[in-house]
Amino acid sequence: MGKKNSRISIMIIPHTEKVRRLTVPSWVPKVFFIAIITTIINVSLAFNKIYTSHMSLEEEYKEKISIINKLEEENKNKEVELSKLKSQNKKLYEKTNEVEEKLAEIEKLQREVEKLVGIKSPSRGGGLDDNLSREITEPVAELQVLKEVLEDKEKELIAFIDDVEKQLQYLETVPSLWPAKGKLTSKFGNRKNPFGRGIQFHYGIDIANSTGTDIRAAGSGKIIFSGYKTGYGYTIIIDHGNGYKTYYGHNSKLLVNKGDKVEKGQVIAKMGSTGRSTGPHLHFEIHKSDKPIDPLTVLK
Ligand SMILES: [Zn+2]
Structure with missing residues (x-):
């Protein structure tokens, strides 16, 4: 390809047929070359673009994974807290039952004492609120109820003891004892x-x-x-x-x-x-x- 020549020739030499000669203007390879370079640049740019967006997607993905991990951690902590609360509830429930049993025992004793000393007190408060016997959902509220029940019971027992003491004092004065053997x-x-x-x-x-x-x-x-x-x-x-x-x-x-x-x-x-x-x-x-x-x- 001479520099002064404005045309170039391409020879195609097949093995069987006769030689073919293709003559093209000398600018064709230049244009062809530019086209290739342009394509390479374009492809490279596109690749860069794809790569960059891929990287940012990966970044985003990583971020999301870390958020998910954090949420899972929090969830685990909440589960631990929940199971703690559940076991506290169970304990409270058992204690509540114990208290209720004791209250029933006290009631029974009161009835027996009443019979023994011969007094009849007005209907005194029954056991605990029925809600307490069932599933406990709000420990603090239930504790408050339990506290109030026990405070009432304490007041009632103080009054009861006072009644019984008065009755016993009265019974001591009644001249019911045989004054002599014989x-x-x-x-x-x-x-x-x-x-x-x-x-x-x-x-x-x-x-x-x-x-x-x-x-x-x-x-x-x-x-x-x-x-x-x-x-x-x-x-x-x-x-x-x-x-x-x-x-x-x-x-x-x-x-x-x-x-x-x-x-x-x-x-x-x-x-x-x-x-x-x-x-x-x-x-x-x-x-x-x-x-x-x-x-x-x-x-x-
Ligand atoms: Zn006499």
């Missing part, structure tokens, strides 16, 4: 006069035993008489309050003085036969609102 030789009511003719009203009961047998206070109270009384001989009178008074007659010995406070069952005298008596015995009277009543309706 034989019941005479009851309350009309009887033949042991000292003469006719019928006489007997205002108490007679309990006979040997001289010196212990005479006990039938209920707690205050001694309002301790001395000799015509007919009754050596006598003790106790005021028990609540309208009750008891008389103990024919004693051989008095062991308490006027003004003394005595407990139920305390020995206050010794059996004798002083006053109008046919032999050693206790003459025992119970007065309710200053009227003699049949002691056998009170003694237990």
